[in-house]
Amino acid sequence: MNVQQVVKQLALDIVSQGDLSREIEGGYASDLLSCAMAGAQAGHVWVTLQSHPNVIAVASLLDLAAVIVTEGMTPDEETVHKAKQEEINLLSSRADTFAVVAQLAALGVQSAHSG
Amino acid sequence: MVISSRMEASITKTQEILQELRVGEVMTTDVITVAPHDSMRHVQDLLRVHRISGTPVMKGEKLVGIVSIMDLIRALEAGCIGQPVAEWMTAQVEPLYADEHVISAIRKLQRTGFGRFPVLDRTTGRLVGILTQGDVIKGTLKRLDIDYRQREEGRYRSQHFFEDVVSEETCILLRYTVEAKDFRHAGQASSQFKRSLQNLGVHPSILRRIAVATYEAEMNLVLHTVSGGSIQADVRQERIDIEVCDQGPGIPDVDLAMQPGFSTAPEWIREMGFGAGMGLSNIQNCADQMTLSSELGQGTHLKMRFLLRKEHEV
Numbered sequence: 001m002n003v004q005q006v007v008k009q010l011a012l013d014i015v016s017q018g019d020l021s022r023e024i025e026g027g028y029a030s031d032l033l034s035c036a037m038a039g040a041q042a043g044h045v046w047v048t049l050q051s052h053p054n055v056i057a058v059a060s061l062l063d064l065a066a067v068i069v070t071e072g073m074t075p076d077e078e079t080v081h082k083a084k085q086e087e088i089n090l091l092s093s094r095a096d097t098f099a100v101v102a103q104l105a106a107l108g109v110q111s112a113h114s115g
Numbered sequence: 116m117v118i119s120s121r122m123e124a125s126i127t128k129t130q131e132i133l134q135e136l137r138v139g140e141v142m143t144t145d146v147i148t149v150a151p152h153d154s155m156r157h158v159q160d161l162l163r164v165h166r167i168s169g170t171p172v173m174k175g176e177k178l179v180g181i182v183s184i185m186d187l188i189r190a191l192e193a194g195c196i197g198q199p200v201a202e203w204m205t206a207q208v209e210p211l212y213a214d215e216h217v218i219s220a221i222r223k224l225q226r227t228g229f230g231r232f233p234v235l236d237r238t239t240g241r242l243v244g245i246l247t248q249g250d251v252i253k254g255t256l257k258r259l260d261i262d263y264r265q266r267e268e269g270r271y272r273s274q275h276f277f278e279d280v281v282s283e284e285t286c287i288l289l290r291y292t293v294e295a296k297d298f299r300h301a302g303q304a305s306s307q308f309k310r311s312l313q314n315l316g317v318h319p320s321i322l323r324r325i326a327v328a329t330y331e332a333e334m335n336l337v338l339h340t341v342s343g344g345s346i347q348a349d350v351r352q353e354r355i356d357i358e359v360c361d362q363g364p365g366i367p368d369v370d371l372a373m374q375p376g377f378s379t380a381p382e383w384i385r386e387m388g389f390g391a392g393m394g395l396s397n398i399q400n401c402a403d404q405m406t407l408s409s410e411l412g413q414g415t416h417l418k419m420r421f422l423l424r425k426e427h428e429v
Contacts, residue, residue, distance in 0.1 A: 061330050
């Protein structure tokens with residue numbers, strides 16, 4: 001499952017486009033940046049309500065495959081600019097975090113800590 | 116043809132690959148075959164179901180011909196779809212051998228105009244595969260991809276700066292200044308630091324730990340300090356020492372601050388997803404060694420050590 005396929009299946013908006021052919025190797029959800037820092041891994045998709053520029057810093061440092069911002073939160077200009085600069089796939093969904101995670105799970109995206 | 120040195124130099128990577136690759140490496144091994152007594156109708160079904168354009172004709176273990184979609188069209192036009200394959204196949208088949216170079220296979224494909232060749236094992240004479248132009252293209256692309264990846268890895272290794280520099284004691288000092296409450300640039304120092312270490316060839320798994328720890332330390336400077344602070348890294352071949360210093364306010368109870376979930380961050384900081392109280396414990400989990408000393412009104416001094424040798428040698 002790559003980012004492009006997830007965008008299509010979940011009808012996500014692409015806020016900033018990096019490498020959409022990147023393979024998604026797992027997922028992580030939290031609105032706390034330190035938790036994401038500890039829990040999300042390279043190649044993961046991170047589902048969060050946060051949309052400020054530091055989300056991109058975390059995504060870039062962890063080499064995440066994509067970030068999905070939920071509940072229709074619109075990332076500000078600074079965030080979008082940073083995402084473009086760092087070539088991060090920044091996606092947006094109108095659905096809430098739980099719904100997005102459920103859909104990802106149905107597509108076979110797993111947590112690093114599930115069997 | 117005489118190849119001048121200039122032309123030789125311009126021989127492309129693709130040509131080079133075609134001269135190296137052998138038929139056995141790119142052919143399709145899962146071959147569908149028919150017998151001479153099978154009907155052309157059977158061939159029609161096979162070609163449709165398997166979406167192929169031709170198939171070898173085998174009498175037992177022996178290759179006796181090849182039947183293609185062109186033969187099928189001729190049989191259809193003549194209204195002879197019920198006739199056996201033996202009547203319509205191309206009998207004089209020039210086979211390829213699995214140990215032949217792909218470049219000679221391409222010449223054969225071009226010379227004969229055939230779309231496919233059966234591939235035989237040279238010693239046993241048995242059919243081992245089939246080669247189409249599609250197989251050649253796929254095989255070449257795959258090899259290009261492998262070559263590219265190997266080059267990428269080679270570049271990664273070649274950047275081992277320390278192996279090229281000889282001295283009694285070599286170290287690289289990297290220093291970053293972090294402003295307090297500057298959310299615009301928060302995370303920038305860790306990003307630049309990570310990229311620098313990447314260029315120095317630090318192993319990805321260690322790099323991740325360093326990036327997480329440095330980011331947390333940087334965010335502490337942004338969120339909690341009075342006047343920001345500095346991150347200084349002493350990078351050596353066998354280890355990286357990172358020191359993070361600020362001038363206050365200092366941590367009243369270091370042991371308490373180290374506890375996961377303990378946070379002094381105000382509500383507005385927490386709303387941004389910071390101040391979860393996980394920063395210091397994240398650092399502790401990532402660093403091979405960590406010491407934290409702090410004095411109220413004086414400032415905080417964080418030392419982290421990451422060992423490079425052990426994971427490199429694995």
